[in-house]
Amino acid sequence: MKIAVLPGDGIGTEIVAEAVRVLDALDLKFEMESALVGGAAYDAHGHPLPEATLKLAKEADAVLFGAVGDWKYDTLDRPLRPEQAILGLRKNLGLFANFRPAICYEQLVNASSLKPELVAGLDILIIRELTGDIYFGQPRGRRTAVDGHFPGAEEAFDTMRYSRPEIERIARVAFEAARKRNKKVTSVDKANVLETFQFWKDVVTEVHKEYPDVELEHMYVDNAAMQLVKKPKAFDVIVTGNMFGDILSDEASMLTGSIGMLPSASLNSSNQGLYEPSHGSAPDIAGKGVANPLATILSAAMMLRFSLNQEEAATRIENAVKKVLAQGLRTPDIWSEGTTKVGTREMGDAVLKAM
Amino acid sequence: MKIAVLPGDGIGTEIVAEAVRVLDALDLKFEMESALVGGAAYDAHGHPLPEATLKLAKEADAVLFGAVGDWKYDTLDRPLRPEQAILGLRKNLGLFANFRPAICYEQLVNASSLKPELVAGLDILIIRELTGDIYFGQPRGRRTAVDGHFPGAEEAFDTMRYSRPEIERIARVAFEAARKRNKKVTSVDKANVLETFQFWKDVVTEVHKEYPDVELEHMYVDNAAMQLVKKPKAFDVIVTGNMFGDILSDEASMLTGSIGMLPSASLNSSNQGLYEPSHGSAPDIAGKGVANPLATILSAAMMLRFSLNQEEAATRIENAVKKVLAQGLRTPDIWSEGTTKVGTREMGDAVLKAM
Ligand SMILES: CC(C)[C@H](C(=O)O)[C@@H](O)C(=O)O
Ligand SMILES: CC(C)[C@H](C(=O)O)[C@@H](O)C(=O)O
Numbered sequence: 236m237k238i239a240v241l242p243g244d245g246i247g248t249e250i251v252a253e254a255v256r257v258l259d260a261l262d263l264k265f266e267m268e269s270a271l272v273g274g275a276a277y278d279a280h281g282h283p284l285p286e287a288t289l290k291l292a293k294e295a296d297a298v299l300f301g302a303v304g305d306w307k308y309d310t311l312d313r314p315l316r317p318e319q320a321i322l323g324l325r326k327n328l329g330l331f332a333n334f335r336p337a338i339c340y341e342q343l344v345n346a347s348s349l350k351p352e353l354v355a356g357l358d359i360l361i362i363r364e365l366t367g368d369i370y371f372g373q374p375r376g377r378r379t380a381v382d383g384h385f386p387g388a389e390e391a392f393d394t395m396r397y398s399r400p401e402i403e404r405i406a407r408v409a410f411e412a413a414r415k416r417n418k419k420v421t422s423v424d425k426a427n428v429l430e431t432f433q434f435w436k437d438v439v440t441e442v443h444k445e446y447p448d449v450e451l452e453h454m455y456v457d458n459a460a461m462q463l464v465k466k467p468k469a470f471d472v473i474v475t476g477n478m479f480g481d482i483l484s485d486e487a488s489m490l491t492g493s494i495g496m497l498p499s500a501s502l503n504s505s506n507q508g509l510y511e512p513s514h515g516s517a518p519d520i521a522g523k524g525v526a527n528p529l530a531t532i533l534s535a536a537m538m539l540r541f542s543l544n545q546e547e548a549a550t551r552i553e554n555a556v557k558k559v560l561a562q563g564l565r566t567p568d569i570w571s572e573g574t575t576k577v578g579t580r581e582m583g584d585a586v587l588k589a590m
Numbered sequence: 591m592k593i594a595v596l597p598g599d600g601i602g603t604e605i606v607a608e609a610v611r612v613l614d615a616l617d618l619k620f621e622m623e624s625a626l627v628g629g630a631a632y633d634a635h636g637h638p639l640p641e642a643t644l645k646l647a648k649e650a651d652a653v654l655f656g657a658v659g660d661w662k663y664d665t666l667d668r669p670l671r672p673e674q675a676i677l678g679l680r681k682n683l684g685l686f687a688n689f690r691p692a693i694c695y696e697q698l699v700n701a702s703s704l705k706p707e708l709v710a711g712l713d714i715l716i717i718r719e720l721t722g723d724i725y726f727g728q729p730r731g732r733r734t735a736v737d738g739h740f741p742g743a744e745e746a747f748d749t750m751r752y753s754r755p756e757i758e759r760i761a762r763v764a765f766e767a768a769r770k771r772n773k774k775v776t777s778v779d780k781a782n783v784l785e786t787f788q789f790w791k792d793v794v795t796e797v798h799k800e801y802p803d804v805e806l807e808h809m810y811v812d813n814a815a816m817q818l819v820k821k822p823k824a825f826d827v828i829v830t831g832n833m834f835g836d837i838l839s840d841e842a843s844m845l846t847g848s849i850g851m852l853p854s855a856s857l858n859s860s861n862q863g864l865y866e867p868s869h870g871s872a873p874d875i876a877g878k879g880v881a882n883p884l885a886t887i888l889s890a891a892m893m894l895r896f897s898l899n900q901e902e903a904a905t906r907i908e909n910a911v912k913k914v915l916a917q918g919l920r921t922p923d924i925w926s927e928g929t930t931k932v933g934t935r936e937m938g939d940a941v942l943k944a945m
Contacts, residue, residue, distance in 0.1 A: 329739075350704070389754045390751050393750040394749060399743050427673045430730045456837055458840070464819070483815070485816045488816075489816040
């Protein structure tokens with residue numbers, strides 16, 4: 236078993252280092268190999284996703300990813316910016332199924348912006364399609380408008396699109412996941428305005444026939460953005476497209492108060508996967524040793540479960556994380572009165588000890 | 591001065607009736623004429639936006655709109671569904687600038703899902719572009735995919751697009767609005783992925799040069815969805831495209847706890863406008879006399895101010911609404927222990943009395 240380790244930028248290196256220590260402690264036989272990605276790769280090789288990094292990722296069974304991005308790259312041409320690395324990995328590895336749990340940890344109920352009673356016990360799973368939609372649709376670019384409100388004016392455009400098999404496969408992933416949970420799927424669309432999402436709704440409805448034991452509900456994206464705030468616990472599994480999933484999964488993770496704790500997995504059809512924390516590269520706190528490594532450590536656990544078939548090791552890590560939380564250890568992002576503030580390394584130490 | 595009154599479906603008729611009584615009580619010289627729209631118009635005339643309704647709206651100085659939609663129309667072909675009426679009105683009247691205040695009323699602080707300290711005093715203004723973007727872009731439809739992941743498969747597609755003058759005019763509206771407020775504009779985009787929104791960001795940055803007294807900040811839409819939950823009071827004016835604005839304005843209004851209280855205005859370049867509550871047609875409570883008419887009454891106030899140049903009358907209505915809230919009167923949607931529950935009509939009566 237081979238793991239490609241791509242720490243990336245900002246706090247990426249610090250948090251991935253802790254996850255690697257945790258993996259090392261498991262005494263499982265896997266090979267880990269690191270490579271540069273994002274801004275760090277651009278600085279060293281002039282490209283955010285160098286050929287060698289992509290090759291390593293493709294050959295590995297799983298990729299452990301930190302985070303990419305920093306304001307200093309904002310002025311680069313788009314193809315050279317750090318985020319292109321993550322888009323390139325998704326596309327080249329065919330990672331179409333993105334799993335983003337939004338869980339409110341019991342001990343962090345008070346860290347949420349929402350009232351405690353609305354989030355206590357919250358456990359929803361957002362499944363975002365990750366290789367289609369307006370993220371990758373062609374054509375796109377700039378041109379002179381031929382119609383619309385200002386024919387003759389300069390305009391920019393993109394193409395949103397989904398094909399039947401793309402919708403079918405992500406719908407199946409969602410129904411399968413719901414079967415192992417509370418048997419409810421909310422498919423989020425904008426069928427009242429978009430052709431793409433009317434089709435999405437139609438195809439999800441068809442696939443649902445194969446899963447009569449799972450409840451399917453359809454919801455417009457604007458309403459979903461509201462219901463997540465109003466009554467988040469009414470959801471179980473949410474399935475949606477790449478663009479809506481980007482927005483809703485970030486909204487949902489912030490609601491939990493646990494964003495520094497939330498892992499994510501992006502899988503392809505052979506269960507090869509990329510695992511990364513739900514949060515970003517946080518350049519403002521990079522290098523200070525205060526970042527929360529738990530989302531990355533929990534991403535490593537997800538990796539063991541989904542791509543490396545090591546359920547037991549995954550559970551061992553997850554239990555260790557629960558234990559350190561119960562001990563009252565907190566990095567600054569989740570700290571509150573009465574708990575003990577620790578740094579990135581100390582938190583890693585504590586998880587190792589708890590294992 | 592002529593006002594087109596379009597109550598629409600669901601609770602639309604009840605809440606608009608109260609707003610009309612309030613307008614009548616002003617003793618101003620305007621003519622009001624009603625017409626059917628949405629499902630009600632489809633039932634009577636076979637189309638959600640009949641020619642006569644559109645003509646009336648075009649000839650009026652302002653449109654007072656209730657709400658449209660009901661599940662029973664879900665199976666109709668898209669062009670016949672109630673929502674097409676609102677899209678048709680926006681397009682035909684050129685209503686490109688949508689104003690959606692997200693205000694947390696002092697007395698409703700506890701109705702919010704968010705912790706009181708995060709929303710007390712919240713007052714942000716979302717300015718959504720309303721006639722462009724993927725809502726109206728051509729081409730759109732279904733076809734056989736020629737490229738992408740599954741060439742040969744059936745696919746559906748839409749076109750996102752913005753031209754320079756469309757972005758310029760909405761950016762100006764936002765900067766002008768910010769000048770009268772706290773002088774800060776947050777432009778929300780997805781420039782890291784979309785050509786359309788890289789162009790958006792570039793053009794907004796150019797227009798900003800005309801407004802050196804206003805602060806401009808750029809934010810990705812996924813981050814904006816998070817920051818609205820985390821620290822909503824950090825915003826002043828948010829400006830964004832049609833699709834992102836649809837999602838973020840609904841999220842923001844739900845955060846306030848005041849959604850039954852929030853008006854909206856959609857204006858064209860000659861200040862002709864359509865005014866409607868931010869909430870929907872709520873078919874589940876239609877006809878029960880329990881809907882909150884205040885968002886519609888406040889929309890009528892916005893109409894007096896923006897399209898009819900009756901600032902004084904607008905303020906009179908707004909003060910009356912504040913008064914009834916201070917008296918402790920509440921429709922069920924905003925009711926809490928210790929306040930007096932009233933119905934739609936009683937709330938209208940109370941506003942009239944307070945004027
Ligand atoms: C960095 C960016 C391209 C990316 C996305 O939009 O998918 C990020 O927001 C995410 O959700 O992983
Ligand atoms: C009904 C629908 C077409 C509409 C939209 O998406 O614009 C609504 O959600 C709104 O925000 O006014």
